[in-house]
Every structure is written in structure tokens, then in C-alpha cells.
Amino acid sequence: MSYIAKPKVVHPGLPRNELGLSLRDYEGGMSTLCAGCGHDSITAALVQAAFELSIPPHRMAKLSGIGCSSKTPAYFASASHGFNSVHGRMASVATGANAANNELTYIGVSGDGDTLSIGLGQFCHAIRRNLNMLYIIENNGVYGLTKGQFSASADVGSKAKKGEVNQQPPIDPCLLALSIGCTFVARSFSGDKEHLVPLLKAGIRHRGFAMIDVISPCVTFNDHEGSTKSYSFTRQHYQPAVYADYVPPAQEIRSGQAAGSVQAVTMHDGSRVLLHKVGADYDATDRLAAFGYLSRHQAGGAIVTGLLFIDESQPDMHEVQGTPAEPLNSVSYARLNPGQRGLDSIQARFR
Amino acid sequence: MNPMSTQPANNDFTVKIANVNGTGSASANTLLMKAFFRMGIPVAGKNYFPSNIQGLPTWYEIRVSRDGYICRSGRIDVMVAMNAQTYRKDLADVAPGGYLIYDSTWPRDRQLARGDITVLGVPLARLCNERFTRARERVLMKNIAYVGVLAALLDLDLEVVKGLLRESYGAKAQLLDANQAAFDLGYDYARANFSCPLPFRAQAMGATSGHIMIDGNTTAALGALFAGATVVGWYPITPSTSVIDAFKRHAERLRKDPQTGRTNVAIIQAEDELAAIGMVLGASWNGARSFTATSGPGVSLMGEFLGYGYFTEIPAVLVNVQRCGPSTGMPTRTQQADIMACAYASHGDTRHVLLFPANPEEAFYLTAEAFNLAERLQTPVIVLTDLDIGMNDWMCRDLQWDDAYQPDRGKVMSAEQLEKIEKFHRYLDVDHDGIPWRSLPGVHAKGAYFTRGSGHNMYGAYTEDAKEYQDVVDRLRRKWDTAATLVPAPEVDCSGRHRVGIISVGSCDGAVREARARLAASGVGTDYLRVRAFPFGQAVQDFLDAHERIYVVEQNRDAQLRALLLLETRIEQTRLVPVLHYDGLPVTAASIVDGINQDMAKGQAA
Ligand SMILES: Cc1ncc(C[n+]2csc(CCOP(=O)(O)OP(=O)(O)O)c2C)c(N)n1
Ligand code: SF4
Ligand SMILES: [Mg+2]
Numbered sequence: 015m016s017y018i019a020k021p022k023v024v025h026p027g028l029p030r031n032e033l034g035l036s037l038r039d040y041e042g043g044m045s046t047l048c049a050g051c052g053h054d055s056i057t058a059a060l061v062q063a064a065f066e067l068s069i070p071p072h073r074m075a076k077l078s079g080i081g082c083s084s085k086t087p088a089y090f091a092s093a094s095h096g097f098n099s100v101h102g103r104m105a106s107v108a109t110g111a112n113a114a115n116n117e118l119t120y121i122g123v124s125g126d127g128d129t130l131s132i133g134l135g136q137f138c139h140a141i142r143r144n145l146n147m148l149y150i151i152e153n154n155g156v157y158g159l160t161k162g163q164f165s166a167s168a169d170v171g172s173k174a175k176k177g178e179v180n181q182q183p184p185i186d187p188c189l190l191a192l193s194i195g196c197t198f199v200a201r202s203f204s205g206d207k208e209h210l211v212p213l214l215k216a217g218i219r220h221r222g223f224a225m226i227d228v229i230s231p232c233v234t235f236n237d238h239e240g241s242t243k244s245y246s247f248t249r250q251h252y253q254p255a256v257y258a259d260y261v262p263p264a265q266e267i268r269s270g271q272a273a274g275s276v277q278a279v280t281m282h283d284g285s286r287v288l289l290h291k292v293g294a295d296y297d298a299t300d301r302l303a304a305f306g307y308l309s310r311h312q313a314g315g316a317i318v319t320g321l322l323f324i325d326e327s328q329p330d331m332h333e334v335q336g337t338p339a340e341p342l343n344s345v346s347y348a349r350l351n352p353g354q355r356g357l358d359s360i361q362a363r364f365r
Numbered sequence: 366m367n368p369m370s371t372q373p374a375n376n377d378f379t380v381k382i383a384n385v386n387g388t389g390s391a392s393a394n395t396l397l398m399k400a401f402f403r404m405g406i407p408v409a410g411k412n413y414f415p416s417n418i419q420g421l422p423t424w425y426e427i428r429v430s431r432d433g434y435i436c437r438s439g440r441i442d443v444m445v446a447m448n449a450q451t452y453r454k455d456l457a458d459v460a461p462g463g464y465l466i467y468d469s470t471w472p473r474d475r476q477l478a479r480g481d482i483t484v485l486g487v488p489l490a491r492l493c494n495e496r497f498t499r500a501r502e503r504v505l506m507k508n509i510a511y512v513g514v515l516a517a518l519l520d521l522d523l524e525v526v527k528g529l530l531r532e533s534y535g536a537k538a539q540l541l542d543a544n545q546a547a548f549d550l551g552y553d554y555a556r557a558n559f560s561c562p563l564p565f566r567a568q569a570m571g572a573t574s575g576h577i578m579i580d581g582n583t584t585a586a587l588g589a590l591f592a593g594a595t596v597v598g599w600y601p602i603t604p605s606t607s608v609i610d611a612f613k614r615h616a617e618r619l620r621k622d623p624q625t626g627r628t629n630v631a632i633i634q635a636e637d638e639l640a641a642i643g644m645v646l647g648a649s650w651n652g653a654r655s656f657t658a659t660s661g662p663g664v665s666l667m668g669e670f671l672g673y674g675y676f677t678e679i680p681a682v683l684v685n686v687q688r689c690g691p692s693t694g695m696p697t698r699t700q701q702a703d704i705m706a707c708a709y710a711s712h713g714d715t716r717h718v719l720l721f722p723a724n725p726e727e728a729f730y731l732t733a734e735a736f737n738l739a740e741r742l743q744t745p746v747i748v749l750t751d752l753d754i755g756m757n758d759w760m761c762r763d764l765q766w767d768d769a770y771q772p773d774r775g776k777v778m779s780a781e782q783l784e785k786i787e788k789f790h791r792y793l794d795v796d797h798d799g800i801p802w803r804s805l806p807g808v809h810a811k812g813a814y815f816t817r818g819s820g821h822n823m824y825g826a827y828t829e830d831a832k833e834y835q836d837v838v839d840r841l842r843r844k845w846d847t848a849a850t851l852v853p854a855p856e857v858d859c860s861g862r863h864r865v866g867i868i869s870v871g872s873c874d875g876a877v878r879e880a881r882a883r884l885a886a887s888g889v890g891t892d893y894l895r896v897r898a899f900p901f902g903q904a905v906q907d908f909l910d911a912h913e914r915i916y917v918v919e920q921n922r923d924a925q926l927r928a929l930l931l932l933e934t935r936i937e938q939t940r941l942v943p944v945l946h947y948d949g950l951p952v953t954a955a956s957i958v959d960g961i962n963q964d965m966a967k968g969q970a971a
Contacts, residue, residue, distance in 0.1 A: 043827075075806045075807070100818070110648035110655060112647075113653070117807065339625070343651055343652040345622075345629050353768050354766045361579075365403075
């Protein structure tokens with residue numbers, strides 16, 4: 015296994031974004047995951063989303079914990095800094111990084127093991143701080159990298175490859191996130207790129223903590239008959255509540271986009287998210303209703319997907335902290351140093 | 366105390382106040398201590414407090430020392446016994462010939478008396494109950510009243526006391542009056558009923574100008590503030606919490622940006638210490654100066670991340686205010702028992718730069734220096750203080766800050782540098798000092814690299830290759846050798862004439878100095894080295910080589926500094942003799958003198 019940078023052979027006809035970059039400029043090293051692993055599809059969707067948003071790659075920072083999923087930041091945006099941290103602790107690293115520089119786009123990739131077991135505490139507290147980042151859980155119901163033990167997202171009754179049946183109730187990251195004030199909660203499926211890309215774009219543009227739980231089957235340890243995180247099970251039980259459409263700031267909403275029961279949410283940068291409701295009664299700006307809807311439908315075995323909840327009005331960590339608009343890492347020392355006079359003013363009180 | 370004397374004398378005595386916590390005695394005790402300080406007499410205040418909010422025994426010990434010895438004296442000349450619960454023990458602790466003051470509002474059992482000391486009863490509660498009406502006031506003012514008693518007995522300068530009260534309560538006339546009245550109650554009672562002053566008393570000196578009375582948590586916070594720290598991740602734990610409290614307090618005043626009106630810091634209370642150090646690494650990786658403060662249990666939790674920071678070469682500053690360990694239990698007692706845990710914190714081949722301030726003054730300079738070292742060496746640096754340094758008031762020389770100071774941000778590639786080079790390699794030792802160049806996120810696409818744990822090669826690319834891995838850890842070892850040349854040198858007092866050396870660390874310093882003076886007075890000459898950093902460097906080796914027998918004085922059971930010396934220098938076991946103190950109270954000169962004398966007596970007997 016080695017880190018091979020793909021040559022960026024650029025066809026003259028390849029589409030370019032606002033920065034003049036092609037999709038290839040958002041790609042990374044070659045994946046070393048199993049062929050067919052859901053995580054690779056999410057990587058591809060991330061490449062697409064970052065390309066379409068025209069984010070300068072070097073203004074993006076990728077962070078992860080440990081696991082197959084957490085390896086994936088190496089497989090996209092090789093012109094971005096990456097931080098493959100320790101198991102379950104990506105959220106704290108992202109918190110410090112964001113505190114130091116609030117101008118970068120922070121993309122965190124984690125797994126269901128990394129987030130819902132060892133990293134559950136940090137995950138919850140990053141949500142409570144409304145840390146401005148995109149946080150993706152590549153959810154396969156198992157610990158892939160340690161060879162297939164159940165994770166905390168495994169459903170009751172789901173069968174492991176060797177036959178063991180899970181009996182402990184799962185932690186649903188969406189319900190959990192909703193219950194502790196998460197300002198952007200979404201679920202998607204690695205097998206549905208059309209659905210996932212707009213969610214990723216909206217999540218990146220959301221100012222605050224955007225959590226996307228992406229069902230991402232592990233072909234090696236959890237894609238068999240009896241598993242509730244397999245491709246076929248997910249396809250069968252996949253139940254969109256809302257489709258999200260991302261409309262960049264300058265672009266007009268096309269007439270077709272606004273048809274039916276569409277709810278438009280304006281983001282901080284002026285872009286909008288159009289929420290196409292499947293169930294006419296779904297309101298993605300009503301936290302309690304979203305919680306109820308999810309609980310009811312999941313009890314019936316459905317995997318509810320879409321941009322399930324969004325609240326653009328909440329202050330993010332920096333607003334709560336009252337930090338300056340300027341990134342702290344670029345405030346000059348001259349402005350940080352109180353000097354001998356400042357020191358003397360303190361010492362006067364210790365005489 | 367004069368090195369040889371065992372009797373109190375003018376400006377050479379110790380007062381101890383036994384109280385119940387939560388009764389508001391802190392301001393009274395500070396008033397008393399400050400009064401000596403303002404009279405120009407060297408003084409030290411040590412607080413022995415429980416891990417509790419209200420109702421448990423607490424002591425405050427004030428040592429007045431004309432010779433400037435400010436470690437714990439170990440001998441009590443005047444005891445103010447305000448706590449019935451501990452009365453028996455407090456009575457027993459008074460040195461023969463000393464004094465005990467108690468609240469005679471309630472009669473004392475005749476059994477609780479001693480013939481070799483003078484017991485002075487003052488009806489403090491009765492006096493205060495007659496004068497004050499509100500319940501809380503009655504409790505609080507008893508404390509000020511005993512300060513009045515002591516002022517009469519020890520002949521404190523009343524103008525100094527008045528001035529201090531005015532500074533504390535000047536804005537609130539009623540409070541000022543109440544405090545002054547309570548002080549007078551005690552003062553007048555003592556003057557009327559006892560022969561004042563005592564045979565030993567305070568006499569104005571000129572030894573405290575150019576000095577401040579300050580605790581090491583405040584100075585460590587100031588060190589971080591002046592070094593330019595902007596991001597703090599932390600989790601509350603005694604005795605380190607007040608580092609962050611002080612940082613916050615002073616930042617709010619001194620870091621307010623005139624341009625934006627905002628404070629140029631982010632202080633984030635984490636969910637635990639794992640998150641706190643994760644935040645520090647994230648912020649430092651992103652180019653901010655960042656730190657955390659914690660104590661032993663927190664360091665244990667930070668283990669994995671500290672190793673990660675070492676291997677990925679991310680600067681970080683951690684102030685560890687040591688307390689009794691292991692586990693929780695004596696959080697309000699001092700110790701130096703995290704030396705080993707910090708030196709090799711984490712799994713795998715890790716080792717960390719440690720700095721060891723001896724007092725609050727040095728805590729200021731070494732904490733500031735920790736940021737330069739962390740960034741120059743691209744590694745976590747741990748400042749090891751302890752509860753004694755961190756939470757007690759020490760007399761220190763005024764702190765100085767060179768207005769020409771510029772932080773050493775180490776080898777960070779600028780956008781211009783990145784633009785010019787062909788390819789950036791994060792972990793390549795281009796300068797042959799073991800220290801590679803780093804790049805910050807967001808600066809230039811050419812600077813991008815992937816930070817990951819042990820699986821990277823010298824270029825920063827993924828590897829699981831045996832040789833590539835070993836190359837990286839070997840280079841990290843070379844960086845360690847560079848570190849040894851950059852860290853602060855030890856403080857050495859070496860005449861070149863003595864066979865006997867003493868090596869010590871951190872807050873032992875004051876007691877060692879006093880012990881050396883006493884030993885010298887009894888004809889035992891010693892040389893002295895105080896380590897200020899790990900790795901040790903050549904000066905430590907030279908000192909070891911130059912002495913036949915070396916006493917290693919430290920405050921832990923397992924002789925951790927000695928063990929580290931044995932591991933990291935060329936010295937035989939038999940030449941390093943441990944002198945240990947580890948009961949949770951600060952070390953005294955007497956215990957060091959005893960330890961060394963005992964060993965010498967053994968040597969003579971053999
Ligand atoms: C402190 C620590 N404990 C255990 C491990 C071993 N470990 C590596 S990955 C992993 C689980 C990853 O599961 P998940 O986050 O679901 O990722 P997946 O591989 O399924 O994508 C574990 C337990 C570790 N790396 N660090
Ligand atoms: S083990 Fe599972 S999660 Fe890991 S790479 Fe293979 S398929 Fe993906
Ligand atoms: Mg998993």
C-alpha cells in the first residue's frame with residue numbers, strides 16, 4: 015500500500031468550476047479500501063461537492079479519527095491539509111483547529127465506531143458547541159478495520175457475518191444529534207450519489223455543526239443476508255422524507271425546482287437549500303416534529319433519509335465565544351503582547 | 366529562621382492559623398501575610414486546604430524570615446487555633462516555648478493544655494457577637510479579629526494594616542468600617558490583656574521592594590499570555606484550574622483588541638482532558654499558540670494524544686500542576702510524582718521535553734519559553750509545577766518582559782517559500798538538526814500534507830515499510846539531541862571543592878538552599894545543581910562526573926528524578942542517593958538535612 019498521487023491529466027473538454035479547476039483537482043491518493051466499500055462512494059461524492067462549490071482545495075481541512083472510514087481523507091483533495099487523528103477524537107482536533115482559524119472549510123470524516131462508541135462524548139460536545147464543520151459518519155454497523163465487530167449503530171436483530179445476532183439497542187446518530195441541539199441533521203446512503211452530493215454541499219455551507227449520517231455498507235464484514243446495513247437491505251428500506259437541492263448564492267431558482275411542496279432555507283452565505291418534501295406534513299425546521307417523524311418511521315423498519323433538520327439561526331462556537339472575526343492564528347504578536355506596561359499594571363496588584 | 370537557630374527571633378518565626386474551610390478566612394490570612402510583606406520583611410504563605418467546599422479543617426501557615434528562607438519552616442511558633450475539631454493536634458504542633466491563641470468564648474478542657482507553651486484565650490466569638498448583628502458577618506469578622514490580636518502580639522505596623530484594608534474595601538465604606546472595627550476588637554483586647562509584643566516580633570526591613578507576592582498558577586498564565594497563546598482547551602481540575610482562571614481574567618483586560626473590541630483568545634472548556642489536548646493539537650497544527658493546564662489524572666488521559674503529538678511533530682504546551690497521586694484522593698496536597706509519567710507519556714518510543722520551574726517567578730519565564738521550545742522543536746512541552754508553586758503565594762522578584770521579544774515560531778514555511786520550492790516534504794531533515802519544516806493549513810496548496818500517526822515516512826507519505834518507519838523514529842531521536850542543546854540549562858552552584866553534590870528539582874529549591882546553609886554551618890559543604898529541563902544536557906552530566914556522592918532531593922516516593930538520571934545519563938546507581946519527601950506537604954529544610962546527615966552517618970559507621 016502506498017500513497018500514489020494520481021497524475022492530473024486534464025482533458026481540454028473536462029468541466030471546470032469557478033476557480034478554473036477540474037474534478038481531478040479535488041481527487042486524492044488511490045483508495046486502499048476493499049473494492050465496493052461504501053466509503054469510496056462517499057469520497058467520490060465529496061470530490062464532486064467540493065468541486066461544484068469551487069472551494070480552493072488549500073482552504074479546506076480534512077480531519078478524521080481511526081477506522082476504514084477515517085482513512086478516506088487521504089483519498090480526496092490532496093491539495094488540502096489532512097489530519098488523521100486518534101480513534102474517536104477528531105472532533106476535539108477540529109474544535110481547536112477551528113478556534114485557531116475560522117476561515118477554512120472543515121470536513122470531518124468518521125465511522126460509526128469512531129463516533130458512536132469511543133468518540134461519542136466528543137461528538138456530542140462538538141454538536142453542543144455548534145462547531146462550524148461538516149461531520150460525516152460513514153455508517154456500516156460494524157468496526158471494519160478491526161474486522162467486523164458490531165458497532166453501536168447495529169440494529170437489534172442484525173446478524174453478524176459469523177452468525178451472532180445483535181441484541182443491544184442501537185444509537186441513532188440522527189436522533190441523538192436532534193436531541194442535543196444539532197443545527198443540521200441529515201441521513202443519506204452511499205449508494206445514492208444524486209441524493210448525497212446536494213446534502214454535502216448544504217452541509218459544507220451550513221454555518222454550524224452539519225452532521226450527515228451516511229449508510230455505507232461494508233462489503234467485507236456486513237453485506238450479507240440478515241444484516242440491516244447491507245446494500246440490499248438499505249435499498250429496500252430506504253425512505254426519503256425530504257430531498258435537498260442546493261442552490262448557490264447567485265443562481266436563480268428554476269421553476270421546476272420550486273414545484274410541489276418545497277421549503278426554501280436561506281444559508282448564511284446567501285445560498286439556499288430547497289427541501290422537497292415527500293410526506294406533505296414534513297417540516298425540516300421543526301426539531302420536535304423531525305424527532306417524532308424519525309422515531310415513528312424507524313420503529314416500522316424504515317431508514318428515513320434527507321435533510322431532516324436545519325436551523326440556520328443558531329450562533330456557532332465563535333459567536334458564543336465572542337472571538338474576533340479575524341482568524342486568531344493571524345493576529346500579529348504585536349497585538350497580542352501587553353508589553354512591560356501591561357505586566358506592570360498586573361503586578362501592581364500583587365504588592 | 367537562622368540556619369542554626371531553633372528559637373524564634375525578631376522577623377524569624379512562623380504563624381499558623383487553623384480554621385474551618387468556608388468561613389472566609391482567606392482574606393484575613395492574606396491581610397496578615399501582606400502586612401509583613403509591606404513592612405519589608407520576607408514572608409511566605411502556605412495554604413493547606415481540604416478538597417471540600419465547606420466545613421473541613423484548613424490551615425494557613427505564614428513564615429516570616431529575615432534571611433529570605435521561604436520554604437515551609439516545619440516549626441510553629443504561634444498557632445491560632447480556630448477549629449475545635451483539630452484543636453488537640455494544633456496544640457501538639459506548637460514548638461516548645463511557642464504560643465497558642467484560641468477562642469475563649471467557650472471553655473477549654475483542662476486536659477487540653479501544655480506546660481511548655483503559652484496559651485492565650487481571646488473571646489473572639491463573644492466580641493464579634495456583641496459588635497456585629499448578621500450571622501455571616503459574625504463568622505467572617507472573627508477572622509479579622511484574630512489578625513488584630515496577632516498585630517498586637519507581633520507589633521505589626523498599624524498604618525500598613527489600615528492601608529491594606531483601605532485597598533481591599535475602600536470602595537465599600539460599610540465593609541471597611543466593619544473590618545477595621547473587627548481588627549480593633551482583637552488588637553485592643555490583646556493590648557489590654559497580654560503583654561505585647563511577644564519576645565519575637567515584626568520589625569520593618571527593606572527586603573521586599575522590587576518584589577511581588579504571587580502564586581505560580583497566575584504567573585504560568587501570564588507566561589502563556591505574554592508568549593502570545595490564543596487558544597486554550599482545558600478541563601477543570603485542582604490544582605490547575607486557577608491557571609486558566611487567571612489566563613481568562615488577564616486576557617479579558619489585556620487582550621481586548623482596540624480595533625475590534627473583541628478579546629483575542631478562545632478559551633474552550635472541554636468535555637475532558639482528552640478533548641482538551643486534542644484541541645491544543647488542532648489549534649497548534651493550525652498555527653496558533655495553544656496550551657492546556659491540568660494535573661496528574663488529566664495527564665494520564667492525555668497519554669495517547671501526547672504520543673501522537675510527539676510523532677506527528679505538533680507543538681503543544683501543557684502545564685501540569687502536580688498533586689498527590691496516584692488516582693484521585695489528595696487533590697489539594699503537593700507532590701512531584703509525575704516526572705516519569707510526563708517524561709515518557711504515551712505508548713511507543715516517546716519522550717517529552719519537560720521544564721521545571723522552582724517558583725512562580727520561574728513559572729512565568731519557563732511557561733513563556735515552553736512555547737518557543739514547542740514550536741522550535743515541533744513537539745509537546747510539559748511545564749511541571751506543583752500545588753505548592755501553583756497555589757501558594759510566594760515572594761518573587763518583579764517580573765520583566767522584554768518589549769523587544771519576538772516569539773520563535775520555528776520552521777514554518779511561508780506562502781512565498783512554498784511557492785518557490787519544487788516540492789514540500791513535511792518530515793524531511795533538510796537542516797540536519799532533526800527538525801523538519803512544517804506548513805500551515807490554508808496557506809498554499811503546495812504545503813498540503815497528511816498528518817497521521819506512526820505510518821509515515823520521511824517525506825510524510827503513508828508507509829508500513831520497516832526501514833522507512835525506523836528512519837523516522839531515528840530522526841526523532843536526533844531531534845531529541847538537538848532539544849538537549851536548546852532547553853534551559855540547570856542552575857548550578859558549584860565551588861569545585863566539594864565531594865558531595867545535591868541535585869534537586871522544582872519547588873524543592875527553597876528548602877535545599879536552606880538545608881545547604883545549615884549543613885555548611887555544621888561543616889558539611891555541598892555543591893548544588895537544580896535541573897530545569899529534560900533532556901538533561903551536558904551540564905548535568907558534568908556535575909554528576911564531578912561529585913563522589915550526590916543526593917537527589919525530590920518530592921515523591923519512588924525517586925523519579927533519580928531514576929530518570931540513571932536512565933538518561935552515565936552515572937552509577939550507588940553514587941546517587943535519594944532524599945525523599947512525599948507526605949503531600951511542601952518539603953522542609955530540616956527533612957533534607959536529616960536525610961543527608963543520616964546517610965553520612967551510615968557512611969562513617971561502615
Ligand atoms: C485507542 C484505540 N482503540 C482501538 C483501536 C482499534 N480500532 C481501529 S479502527 C476501530 C473501529 C473503527 O470502526 P468505525 O469507526 O466504524 O470505522 P470503519 O472501519 O467501520 O469504517 C478500532 C476499534 C484504535 N485504533 N485506537
Ligand atoms: S473492511 Fe469494510 S469498511 Fe473496511 S474497507 Fe473493507 S468494506 Fe470498507
Ligand atoms: Mg464502521
